[in-house]
Amino acid sequence: MTIIDGKLISAQVKQELKEEVEKQKANGGKIPHLAAILVGDNGASETYVASKIRSCEEIGFKSTLIRRDSSTTEEEVLEIIQQLNEDDDIDGFIVQLPLPAHINVDKVIEAIEPRKDVDGFHPINIGRMAKGLPAYISATPFGVLELIKRYNIETAGKHCVVVGRSQIVGLPMSILMQRNTYPGNCTVSLVHSRTQNLSEITKQADILVAALGKPEFITADMVKEGAVVIDVGLTRVVDTTKKSGFALKGDVKFDEVAPKCSYITPVPGGVGLMTVAALMYNTLLSARREIY
Numbered sequence: 446m447t448i449i450d451g452k453l454i455s456a457q458v459k460q461e462l463k464e465e466v467e468k469q470k471a472n473g474g475k476i477p478h479l480a481a482i483l484v485g486d487n488g489a490s491e492t493y494v495a496s497k498i499r500s501c502e503e504i505g506f507k508s509t510l511i512r513r514d515s516s517t518t519e520e521e522v523l524e525i526i527q528q529l530n531e532d533d534d535i536d537g538f539i540v541q542l543p544l545p546a547h548i549n550v551d552k553v554i555e556a557i558e559p560r561k562d563v564d565g566f567h568p569i570n571i572g573r574m575a576k577g578l579p580a581y582i583s584a585t586p587f588g589v590l591e592l593i594k595r596y597n598i599e600t601a602g603k604h605c606v607v608v609g610r611s612q613i614v615g616l617p618m619s620i621l622m623q624r625n626t627y628p629g630n631c632t633v634s635l636v637h638s639r640t641q642n643l644s645e646i647t648k649q650a651d652i653l654v655a656a657l658g659k660p661e662f663i664t665a666d667m668v669k670e671g672a673v674v675i676d677v678g679l680t681r682v683v684d685t686t687k688k689s690g691f692a693l694k695g696d697v698k699f700d701e702v703a704p705k706c707s708y709i710t711p712v713p714g715g716v717g718l719m720t721v722a723a724l725m726y727n728t729l730l731s732a733r734r735e736i737y
C-alpha cells in the first residue's frame with residue numbers, strides 16, 4: 446500500500462512553476478497575476494484563499510485579494526468581475542465559493558470572462574472540457590489527475606467509481622476519467638445520494654474517487670482489495686483537542702480502508718494541496734494565453 450503524498454507532489458509542481466516564472470521573467474515575459482474575490486467571513490474560505498495568495502507569493506506570481514463583507518450585493522460582485530474582466534494586468538481570477546445565499550452563484554460564474562476563469566467553473570470551460578477541447582480544468586479534478594500521473598497509476602480499462610455529483614468535483618471528474626487519453630480511458634460510474642445499493646457499486650471500483658463531503662462515509666466493506674482510493678473530502682469537524690477547535694476529515698475512514706488499498710490519499714496532505722497547485726498551473730497557462 447502506498448500513501449500518495451500530496452504535500453510532496455504539490456511542492457514539486459510549485460517548484461516547477463517557480464522555475465518557469467523565473468525563466469519567463471528573465472526573458473521579459475509577463476508575470477502571472479491572479480486575483481481572488483472573497484465575500485463574507487466563511488472560516489474555511491478564508492483559509493483556502495490565504496493559501497492561494499501565499500502560493501502566489503512562493504511561486505513569484507502577482508496576486509490581488511478583493512475582500513467584501515457578507516452584505517455585499519450581487520450587483521457589486523458583478524461590477525468587480527466586470528473590472529477584472531477588463532483589467533489587462535489580471536490574467537485570471539476566482540470567486541471563492543460558497544457565496545452568501547442572496548447572491549446567485551450561476552449568474553456570478555457566467556459573468557467571468559472564460560479566458561480568465563482559471564477555476565474552470567464557467568459553462569464554456571466545462572463544455573469545452575467535456576468535448577476534449579483546450580479548456581481550464583477545475584482545480585480539484587486537475588489536481589487528482591496530476592497525482593494519478595505522477596504515481597504512474599494505470600487507468601485504461603479500469604472501473605472508476607466517482608462518489609458525489611458536485612459541479613466542481615464529481616461531475617468533471619467523471620467526464621475526465623472517461624476521456625480517450627491518460628489519465629482516463631476508464632469505465633466510469635457516477636454514484637450519488639439517490640443511488641441504490643451504493644456499496645455494491647463502490648466495491649467494484651478499481652479507482653474510487655470519494656467526493657461527497659460526508660466525513661468518513663467510505664468504510665472498508667465498501668472498497669475492493671487493491672483499489673486506488675482518492676479522497677477529495679475536506680470537512681471541518683469540531684475537535685476540542687486542537688488549538689483551532691476543529692479537525693479536517695476526509696470522506697474515507699482512512700485507518701480501516703488504507704490496508705486494503707494499492708494507493709490512497711490521506712486527509713490532510715492529499716488532494717487539498719494539489720487543488721492550489723493546479724490553480725497556480727492554470728494561472729500560468731492564462732498568462733501565456735495557452736488555452737485561449
Ligand code: GUN
Nearest residue numbers: 539540541542543564584
Ligand atoms: N470552494 C471550494 N473549492 C473551491 C474552488 O476550487 N474554487 C473556488 N473558487 N471556491 C471553492
